[in-house]
Amino acid sequence: MTAVTSPGGEAGAAAPAATRLVQRVHWSDRVAHVWLVAIALLLLAFLAAPLAAILMQAFEGKDREFVGLSNFIAYARTPALLSSLWNSVWVSMAVTAITIPVAFVFAYGLTRSCMPWKPLFRGISLIPLLAPSLLSAISLIYWFGNQGIAKGFMQALGIQQIYGAPGIVLAECFAVFPHALMILITALSLADARLYEAAAAMGTSRVRKFFTITLPGAKYGLLSAALVTFTLVMTDFGIPKVIGGNFNVLATDVFKLVIGQQDFAKGSVVALLLLLPAVFTFAVDHYVSRRQTAMLTARAVPYKALPSKGFDRIMLLCCSVIALLMLAMLGMAIFASFASFWPYNLTPSLRHYVLGLVDGEVGEGFINSLKMAGGSALFGTLLVFFGAYLLDKTKGAPLLRGPVKMLAMLPMAVPGLVLGLGYIFFFNAPGNPLHGLYQTTALLTLCTIIHFYTTGHLTAVTALKSLDSEFEAVSASLKVPWFRTFWRVTLPICTPAMVDIARYFFVNAMTTISAVVFLYSPETKVASIAILNLDEAGEIGAAAAMAVMIAAISAVATGVFMLLARWVDRRTQAWRGPR
Amino acid sequence: MTDPTVAASYLKLSGVHKAFGAFTALKSIDLDIRQGEFVCFLGPSGCGKTTLLRIIAGLETPTAGRVEQGGRDITTAPPAERDYGIVFQSYALFPNLTVADNVAYGLVNRRTPRDDVQRRVTELLKLVGLPGSEKKFPGQLSGGQQQRIALARALATSPGLLLLDEPLSALDALERVRLRQEIRALQQKVGVTTIMVTHDQEEALSVADRIVVMNHGVIEQVGDAISVYREPATPFVADFVGKVNVLPGRIATGELSVGTFRLRNDATARAADGEVKVYLRPEDVLARPTRGGAPSFATDDPNVFDAEIEKIEFLGSFCHVHVRSDAFAPNRLTVYLSLNFLTEQALSVGSMLRLKLLPERLRVF
Numbered sequence: 001m002t003a004v005t006s007p008g009g010e011a012g013a014a015a016p017a018a019t020r021l022v023q024r025v026h027w028s029d030r031v032a033h034v035w036l037v038a039i040a041l042l043l044l045a046f047l048a049a050p051l052a053a054i055l056m057q058a059f060e061g062k063d064r065e066f067v068g069l070s071n072f073i074a075y076a077r078t079p080a081l082l083s084s085l086w087n088s089v090w091v092s093m094a095v096t097a098i099t100i101p102v103a104f105v106f107a108y109g110l111t112r113s114c115m116p117w118k119p120l121f122r123g124i125s126l127i128p129l130l131a132p133s134l135l136s137a138i139s140l141i142y143w144f145g146n147q148g149i150a151k152g153f154m155q156a157l158g159i160q161q162i163y164g165a166p167g168i169v170l171a172e173c174f175a176v177f178p179h180a181l182m183i184l185i186t187a188l189s190l191a192d193a194r195l196y197e198a199a200a201a202m203g204t205s206r207v208r209k210f211f212t213i214t215l216p217g218a219k220y221g222l223l224s225a226a227l228v229t230f231t232l233v234m235t236d237f238g239i240p241k242v243i244g245g246n247f248n249v250l251a252t253d254v255f256k257l258v259i260g261q262q263d264f265a266k267g268s269v270v271a272l273l274l275l276l277p278a279v280f281t282f283a284v285d286h287y288v289s290r291r292q293t294a295m296l297t298a299r300a301v302p303y304k305a306l307p308s309k310g311f312d313r314i315m316l317l318c319c320s321v322i323a324l325l326m327l328a329m330l331g332m333a334i335f336a337s338f339a340s341f342w343p344y345n346l347t348p349s350l351r352h353y354v355l356g357l358v359d360g361e362v363g364e365g366f367i368n369s370l371k372m373a374g375g376s377a378l379f380g381t382l383l384v385f386f387g388a389y390l391l392d393k394t395k396g397a398p399l400l401r402g403p404v405k406m407l408a409m410l411p412m413a414v415p416g417l418v419l420g421l422g423y424i425f426f427f428n429a430p431g432n433p434l435h436g437l438y439q440t441t442a443l444l445t446l447c448t449i450i451h452f453y454t455t456g457h458l459t460a461v462t463a464l465k466s467l468d469s470e471f472e473a474v475s476a477s478l479k480v481p482w483f484r485t486f487w488r489v490t491l492p493i494c495t496p497a498m499v500d501i502a503r504y505f506f507v508n509a510m511t512t513i514s515a516v517v518f519l520y521s522p523e524t525k526v527a528s529i530a531i532l533n534l535d536e537a538g539e540i541g542a543a544a545a546m547a548v549m550i551a552a553i554s555a556v557a558t559g560v561f562m563l564l565a566r567w568v569d570r571r572t573q574a575w576r577g578p579r
Numbered sequence: 580m581t582d583p584t585v586a587a588s589y590l591k592l593s594g595v596h597k598a599f600g601a602f603t604a605l606k607s608i609d610l611d612i613r614q615g616e617f618v619c620f621l622g623p624s625g626c627g628k629t630t631l632l633r634i635i636a637g638l639e640t641p642t643a644g645r646v647e648q649g650g651r652d653i654t655t656a657p658p659a660e661r662d663y664g665i666v667f668q669s670y671a672l673f674p675n676l677t678v679a680d681n682v683a684y685g686l687v688n689r690r691t692p693r694d695d696v697q698r699r700v701t702e703l704l705k706l707v708g709l710p711g712s713e714k715k716f717p718g719q720l721s722g723g724q725q726q727r728i729a730l731a732r733a734l735a736t737s738p739g740l741l742l743l744d745e746p747l748s749a750l751d752a753l754e755r756v757r758l759r760q761e762i763r764a765l766q767q768k769v770g771v772t773t774i775m776v777t778h779d780q781e782e783a784l785s786v787a788d789r790i791v792v793m794n795h796g797v798i799e800q801v802g803d804a805i806s807v808y809r810e811p812a813t814p815f816v817a818d819f820v821g822k823v824n825v826l827p828g829r830i831a832t833g834e835l836s837v838g839t840f841r842l843r844n845d846a847t848a849r850a851a852d853g854e855v856k857v858y859l860r861p862e863d864v865l866a867r868p869t870r871g872g873a874p875s876f877a878t879d880d881p882n883v884f885d886a887e888i889e890k891i892e893f894l895g896s897f898c899h900v901h902v903r904s905d906a907f908a909p910n911r912l913t914v915y916l917s918l919n920f921l922t923e924q925a926l927s928v929g930s931m932l933r934l935k936l937l938p939e940r941l942r943v944f
Contacts (some may be wrong), residue, residue: 023640026657470671473638476658477665478685478736489673575675575716 025396028481032394039387040400043407045434046450050422051414057268057425071265081266084248085273091165091249092233092277095172096226099180102173103225104218106322107184109315111191112214114307116316124323126178127330130558131551132511132528133175134238138535138544139333140171141243147343163245171239174329176232180225187221188214191303206311220288227281234277235415238513238528242535242543250274251417255517258421268425271418282413330551337545353549356534356542365530366549372445372516372526373509373557377502380449380456385498388460389490393472394482412454416514419451424518439521447519448509456501463497464490492572499568503561507554589614589772590635590740595644597630597796604630605796607644612774617766619783620776622793623819628776629744631793635774636742637661649739663740664733668748670725672717678704678728679713685736703731706765723754730762734769741766743775747782755779759786780820784808792816814944817858822899824912828857828943835943838907840882842938855943861899863940864914867933868924875933882936886912888928891921902932 025033061067075081106125110118128136144154144162151162159166191214199209237251244252250270258267336342340349357363391405411419427438437443467490475485491498513528520529527550534543588611597605605627612618620628633639635646637658646654653661664685672681679700686696704710707727717725726746733741746762747755763786766773777783783790784804792799792807792815800812811817818825828837835847837857867875876883886904889911900916914934916926926932 021640021643021655023637023655024657024660026659028659029657468667468669468671470667470669471673473636473658474665474667474671474732475684477636477661477663477738478732479659480685481659485673489675492675572675575718 029396033397036390036400040404046446050426053425054268054271054422057264071269075269084253088234088250092230094169095233096229099173099229100226103180103184105318107188109319111188112305113312113315114305115312121319125181128175129178130554131547134242135547136171136174136329137239137242139329140167142332142336164247167243168240172233176229180229183225184221187218193301193303224285224288231277231281235274271421274415275418278415279413333544334548337548352541352545356546360534360542362530362546365525365527369527373506375445376448376509377506380505381498381502384456385460392464408457416451420515420518441524444516447515451515452508459501463494495568495572499565506557510554591647593645595641598642615770617773617788619787619790621783621790626793627796628793632776662738664738665742666729666733666746668745670729674717678715682731682735707731722750741771741773824859826857826910828855830855858942861913861915863937865935876935886932886934888930
């Protein structure tokens, strides 16, 4: 025998941990590190620094001196502001209490029944995502406003006027519905059929199965949906601005304090208050998503609904009512946008469109919006995907990876309003070398990319995780640097995910208000902001028309992205074989 | 056997140690692998065999120790600066590239002229037995075919070392048996030094020049298939490689007593006095019928004893037969008997057998 083995022999003594062996870094890995540093710097400059600026403002006085908690104390002594805090909280709770059960029923119908027209219902439920949230507020004004066609009906129910809390609650329910719905659909589709089969074998009733299997299984989804709903309502700006009337909430307070009164200190205190529920939601969601995936083991059998006439009919009825309400919301906005002179002359005309596009200068706004949306879709997708690749697939630089990962997840916990405010404080500071970016389309685009970074990042990470983890090891053994494999293998395989990310960036950039409301100049004003200005000027018809136009553009863009996805699929996914 | 000083060591591991936090995955591994050798790392999951392979590949860095390949210290060299081809359990074929592009992946980067690349690809595909499959995508191939493409890709750049990380474990039983022989034949044709990680002892026994049996991060034994099987160095090896009967025994003044048997040989003479465990392979017990016309073992042979069949485990051409004998009571023995023998002798549960021990095959620990 020729082997030299000495299990645990004297060679064991030659293994002290005194000099830790470290692998030499290959030049191609250095390239990856440089890129990772670049992305870290970008996230620091456009995410961490603006947030730090808010934090500093909150603790500084008029002459930028440190004043401790006195800004917070001043805030707490302003009764008007405190009442806004209370308003925000109870309105958000009310919306959550209404939306979650409704969305749950809708999701239940979509996932657990055999009712017809499921794709149609799903499509309708996504309508609110296509337009700025304020579309629903405008629509409600036409339904129930001073000249609304159903005002009498509302007053018969005991609500005197739609402006204020009732309008905000109703409009928010519409706006946040798809967000809650998507979480609940995911939670309800993660069901193990074996549990239901076992229960059925023991003769368990449908109701009992619901309370002992379905509801416990969806509890994390419910919790997560409720928190997301609460946070979205707390931090939404467009709806309270349009339909809030004299009913103040935190989001409108920030705007008034910063833009109206130039009180940056109090503004940042409010911004920090807005940050709280978002950070809390983020933390809970992070914890919950781990539990949720752990619940479903690899051996679980996906649940498939069985036809049941009575139950399917009831679900169809419920979902139809909900879908009709959503269509009524969009439909009224469309109808009113074409009405010549509400409510006296309802003959269709393009008056509001002309008024908005030409006189209201929203035409320019649309060009800016398209620039911003296109820029976000292009650069955002590249940045997000490349960043996720560097984090997930390259090696080395462990000290850099943790912080960059955290920065990539952070935007989810930062409401757009807070981010936008941070941008003012940071980029408007005269000493900042990046000051030149302030109020440019470039900064608006960057702000939007950062605002929606996390969802794109998570999509990219999911796509990358589905790839064989040994591609990079094989490439290294063949002496092929990682960027070549990235270009030849990873990128072509992941193009469908990238198209998805691009669509997400585009539609959100078209509809966003909260982050960019602080950052535009007359030259760089985007369409969604222009709508807000039209509404302020009392041109609600034109505002409705422009909101409908954004929805139409978003819908067309979604269609284009879907076609693009199919084309990309055919070009790059031929290897998947016929499907 | 070759003298290690004559055959130069191609891959030399000395004192390789790997810890993941508090967990020690490898404890001071020393190993020499000669040029052109086919070596299997064999062991149960978690024994450190894959970690050792990944250290050789540069996918992990050892906590301490030294790795030399062809006389060059590669302990801290990144994978790209090492000389090896690797086939993973998942094959890691690039799904969006054709078979030809996959095989040529490492060649294209080396600025080889296009015609040469094409010629090499054709040659390699012929070598692995898949000529003409250039235009296909990996997804259109069977698992075994994908495996061969991965092999061709790993060999394309003519590396000095071929690393195989459980390359057969994703295949069905028949395909595995066929492919392992193909891999062996290919390795001998190309002459590349090869290390294969496996947890399947049969696989290791059938293809390897030498087997490195590992457990709990240490090497238990290194040797060729016969010596690992016939002369296991430790109880673990005896237990892990092949099936074995474990019987309690006792050594007193150089004599082993196990059951009613008393044995004395070189091994027992060297052993210290006290309780021991005796390892006996099922095939090291020969069987004859007790009745009937067939000639049986002589009853005066001290190694012969009678036993009764308690249970027959049918496994195809061979059966595991569990027998009970006064000679070893209360312990049971398992012996291998051919199906033909069982049917010819009309043996069933309750039948009597005459068995003979091969005392030189007993291992005492």
